[in-house]
Amino acid sequence: MKNPTPLLPSTRREFIRYGTRGIGLLAFSRFAPSFLVESVAAEAPPAEKDRTILVLVQLAGGNDGLNTVVPSADPHYRRLRPTLALGPDQLLRLDDRTALNAACAPLHRLFQEGRLGIVQNVGYPNPNRSHFRSTEIWETASDSSQFLATGWLGRYLDNACSGAPGEPCGVNFSNEVPQSFLSEHAHPTFSFSANGRSGRGGRENLALLEGMLRAHDGGAPGADNAGYLRQTMMDALVTEKRFQSILAGYRAGAEYPSTPFANSLRHVAALISAGVATRVYYVSLSGFDTHANQLNTQHNLLRQLSEGLAAFQRDLESRRLDGQVLTMTFSEFGRRPSENESRGTDHGTAAPLFVLGSRVKAGLHGDAPNLAVDRRQDLQFSTDFRSVYATVLDRWLGCDAERILGHRHPPLGFI
């Protein structure tokens, strides 16, 4: 039979080429015989040696910044936190005025080795103290009063992602697809659950299923829920087989702690070292909403975070991939400077964030928070979070930050 449309790919090369023009996989796979889909899935495209990768780590719930990066020499710290202030034996020195929570010992080592940067007191004007709204503001990079439908990484993908089949632009380890990934155009993304699992393969009814997917073809892929389902299923089928075999065969170059968070990072390292074309990874660690009895809870979480990140960095170093990867944390807000009466802290505003990698300019960036506030006041941010994003977009991912953020935000010195 002659091709009913010039769009019909009949060779593997054509198939990939159509994919790289940014048409969602399904847009052409409904014309494509399944052997082509599978042959593309089975074969890894050549890895780009110099591409940079961003790993975004969400600390969900609002991490208490003042007990993470501690203004240890500031007398206000102890005044505001009579029971929660960390003592000298619970701190690791960064400079004369600043120390890390001792739970972050592995990160402290990376700081001393020149691989960890800390951007202090990051926030935005007119802060919102709702978890959901403030997460949305961070993930969409909006103003406090502005509602955006797309995420900052989604807009980056709209501008930069080529979308090869079986090669998702973004991979997330969280139970929901992060808002950061939401985009104007559909891009293949792949989700692992927060514990790093995805389903198993093994299907004899693949051809019939592909038939069903084709038959349910309504309008443009992704335009309605049926289209969205169809596209997600097709993309997932292709990617799943490939990823499962990568993860199963991975020998890590460092020992990871046995936490779900570290396991997710181990998977990220496996995919990076397999040369998967994904540019952005998103990993989530939750439980930071410490309204009561904060000390132990936060200590455990920071330890999980630090141990996981350090293992990940060592693993990448052992494979000489560390120069390609930048890891950055964020949280929807910091917490109130003064502790509450439940040995916890309530929703606040600005907080520090970590940037980790061998090409990071290590040290403290931006100004420390001013703690001369009364008991009911909040911190005033000194660095806008969009300046952090602008730095990452401009100097790491190599694209026009102003186009993605809508405004010019002065970049920072951490890269």
Added chain:
Amino acid sequence: MPPESLASLSPQDAWRALPAAQWDEAAARHLLQRLGFGADPAELDRARRDGPVATVQRYFARMPELPKPRLIAELEAAAPEMGRRIAGGDPQQRRLAAQDARERSREALFDLTIKWLQLAAQPAHGPAEKWLLFLSDIWVVGVQKVKNSALIYQHQDILRRHALGPAPQLAKAVSRSPAMIVYLDLQQSRRDAPNENFARELFELFTLGEGHYTENDIKQAARAFTGYRQRLGQFQFAPRQHDDGSKTVFGRKGAFDGDGVIDLVYRQPAAGTFLPKEMVRFYLSDTPLPEAYTDVLGAAWARTGHDLRELAVGFFSSRVFFAREFRGGFIKSPVHFYLGLVQDLGLSVAPLPRQVIGTLRQMGQMPFDPPNVRGWVGGRNWINSATLAARRQLINGLLQPLNENALNGDEQIELAAAYAEGVRHFTLDPARLADWARQPAAPRARLLAQRYLPEIVGTGLEHQLAAYLERGGEHGRAEAATRAALATLLESPGYQLC
């Protein structure tokens, strides 16, 4: 007659009951799918005879009872003793006692989850239990923080008892729910140190929505809820921890207590529109209705004293509910998907927590364990490569005979008890599969399509299905081919939607 479109309905007319001429099989199927978890054939027949208003009234006549599950009762009974063990003794023993308490609470939660799923799976109870799921997705508590499953059961029971009454009564009862007192830190909220967590979520996520209160309203309202305590699952009011001074909330000044603040909340117009908007999101569409529509419903609902039964009956029998825009195309939640499969395949919920609850968790919705205080966002958030893989695994599990040898001892005991009560099919009945497999491929394809995906009957897809069954028959694998064809139908986009 094709369904009318939303655009053809004025906001005034939109909430009137569906005209009898519009009530056909497709409309009845739509009602049962959205209101409950599936379109059971017997329920469908009865609904078609009764009409939409009488059908909804019947489902919302009263809430079903969920008797206290055995392990929840045992957990409650053991609470004082466990509390003593955790408080006293040497650190090692205290640690063991705390671990023991966590373990028992977890087992009790499994018991509760299975019992609830078994109740909700009954077609006649589906709509009321889905309504309860909706309310618990508004008035959220999560077991991760509450930790004690007995409080989780009690919270659901509070919602159940107030599910069809006035919303302000429900709100007041929830503010006294021990689970809520723990979940949103009222337990720690004192006269000289009010904790804002509950007051904030009361306004933002439970009753009004963002933009309808000020930060100061929250601070003042938090003072009104000081002194709310729970001890061993009993609400207690601690007058000396309660701030009985004057507060200004929503511009009104007075020495309000918590109930007083809730009464003020329900004088806000936003309290009338908030829940209807949430119903649209939970039952109808990922896209909000134009405000003109919810404004009309909100005002009408406020005039009933915010009566939940009146809201439910009005909403679910309205012309809006049956509008063309809302037919099909709505993504089933994992609980809906699971209970729908159980009903559609003629099964019972297996008393096997490890399998049943594990599957729900992988699909992204473990009952009583929402991701956070907003509950589940739903819509396309349910669907990604990991959750789709979990949906597929569930289907395959339900279509294969249960491997009873792989079960642990407790599970086998549970199963034996269920068999003794006459419950039979936890997975597809092999006799039914064999019956199907004896039919020729074309009628078999039609039968499967008609039963599980009526929208594809008569399309090219039905023929593909028949061709697939035909090929399977050639290889003498008719049963295996039928099972694989059914799995494919259930896995396809159409079955994920309702």
